[in-house]
Amino acid sequence: MSEEYVRHSNGNVGQVDGMRSPRYAGFPTFARLPRREDVPDFDIAVLGVPFDAGVTYRPGARFGPSAIRAASRLLRPYNPAQDVSPFEVAQVVDAGDVVANPFDITEGLEAISAAATELIGPGRPLVALGGDHTISLPLLRALHTAYGPIALVHFDAHLDTWDTYFGAPCTHGTPFRRASEEGLVAKGHSAHVGIRGSLYDRRDLLDDAELGFTCIHARDLDSIGVAGAVERIKARVGDLPVHVSIDIDVLDPAFAPGTGTPEAGGLTSRELLAILRGLGDLRLVSADIVEVAPAYDHAEVTAVAAAHLAYDLISLLAVRT
Ligand SMILES: N=C(N)NCCCC(=O)O
Ligand SMILES: [Zn+2]
Ligand SMILES: [Zn+2]
Numbered sequence: 001m002s003e004e005y006v007r008h009s010n011g012n013v014g015q016v017d018g019m020r021s022p023r024y025a026g027f028p029t030f031a032r033l034p035r036r037e038d039v040p041d042f043d044i045a046v047l048g049v050p051f052d053a054g055v056t057y058r059p060g061a062r063f064g065p066s067a068i069r070a071a072s073r074l075l076r077p078y079n080p081a082q083d084v085s086p087f088e089v090a091q092v093v094d095a096g097d098v099v100a101n102p103f104d105i106t107e108g109l110e111a112i113s114a115a116a117t118e119l120i121g122p123g124r125p126l127v128a129l130g131g132d133h134t135i136s137l138p139l140l141r142a143l144h145t146a147y148g149p150i151a152l153v154h155f156d157a158h159l160d161t162w163d164t165y166f167g168a169p170c171t172h173g174t175p176f177r178r179a180s181e182e183g184l185v186a187k188g189h190s191a192h193v194g195i196r197g198s199l200y201d202r203r204d205l206l207d208d209a210e211l212g213f214t215c216i217h218a219r220d221l222d223s224i225g226v227a228g229a230v231e232r233i234k235a236r237v238g239d240l241p242v243h244v245s246i247d248i249d250v251l252d253p254a255f256a257p258g259t260g261t262p263e264a265g266g267l268t269s270r271e272l273l274a275i276l277r278g279l280g281d282l283r284l285v286s287a288d289i290v291e292v293a294p295a296y297d298h299a300e301v302t303a304v305a306a307a308h309l310a311y312d313l314i315s316l317l318a319v320r321t
Helices: 061-074 105-119 133-147 175-181 201-210 218-237 267-278 301-318
Strands: 005-007 014-018 044-049 091-098 128-129 151-155 191-194 213-217 241-247 285-290
Touching: 005 285, 044 061, 044 105, 044 301, 061 128, 061 285, 061 301, 091 201, 105 128, 105 133, 128 133, 128 301, 133 175, 133 241, 133 285, 151 218, 191 218, 201 213, 218 267, 241 301, 267 301, 285 301
Parallel strands: 044 091, 044 128, 128 285, 151 191, 151 241, 191 213, 241 285
Antiparallel strands: 005 014
C-alpha cells in the first residue's frame, strides 16, 4: 500500500489524505505526517522520547509517544482557532523515537540531548513528546547550545525544582533545578503555570523563587483568568527565545487521568489551549509535552488532550518558520 500524502503547491508534504485513506488506517506517525526520511528537508520535527526512568510514583510515560501518535490520527489539516493550516505552512515531520537507555539515566539523557541537538536550530523548532519530565533537562541543554539561556514557560501541577530523590539528581521532580544551576534558563524570565497540590515543605516555594522562577498557581486563574495569565507570562519572558514545557498533569485529572502524579484542582483543556493560543507573539522555539502514562488513561482522554496541545503548539510554531 502506498501512503497518499497531501502535496501542497509550495512543495510541502502534508498528512496522509484522510479523504483517500481512513484516518484509523496506515502507519502511526504523528498526525499521519511523513517521516523525516520521506522528505528532503523539514521545518519542524516531532520527536518521541520514550523515557520514564525518572519517575517518583506511577511509571508508564515511556508509552506516551506511541499513545499520543495514535490519538493524533484524528487531527485535521486546518486549525480554525489559529486560522492556519500548520502542515501546509511548514514542513512538519515525525522524526521517530530517541533510543534512550532505560537503565542508565545519565546515558539516556545524553542520547536525548544529542537527538535534540541534531534536529533543532534557528528557525527550526522541535516538539518533543515524552516520556517523563526528566527529559526536559536534556532538551534545555540542547537548546542552550543553539540559543544560549532561554525563557521557560512551564505548565505543570508541580514545581519540578526539587533537589534530589533518594540521592538521584536527575528525576522528573528535579529537571528545572538542574537547568537553573546549569544556567540553561534565563533567571527572572521563566514561569510555572498551574502549580497546585501538596508540597514537602513551605521552603519548596522559596527555593523555587531563589532559582529564578515565578508561579502562576492554578487557583490564581479563578481571579486573573486566561487573559491575566497570558499577560503575566508575556511580561515575564519578554523577547527571549521561549521553550514551552507542558506536563499533562497541569490539566485536572478529569481531563488527563493518564498520568503518573495526578493532583486535583487543575486546568481544563480549554483553558490551557486558550493560554497557549495567547502566546503567539512570543519567540517560541520549542516545546515538549510530557507525563502521558497511557496505562492510567481511559478512552484516550489524556492522549487526545496531548495530541491537540501538540497541534496547537505546532500551529504557533509553523507561522514562525
Ligand atoms: N513531574 C511530575 N509529573 N511530577 C513530579 C512529582 C515529584 C514528586 O513525586 O514529588
Ligand atoms: Zn507534574
Ligand atoms: Zn512535571
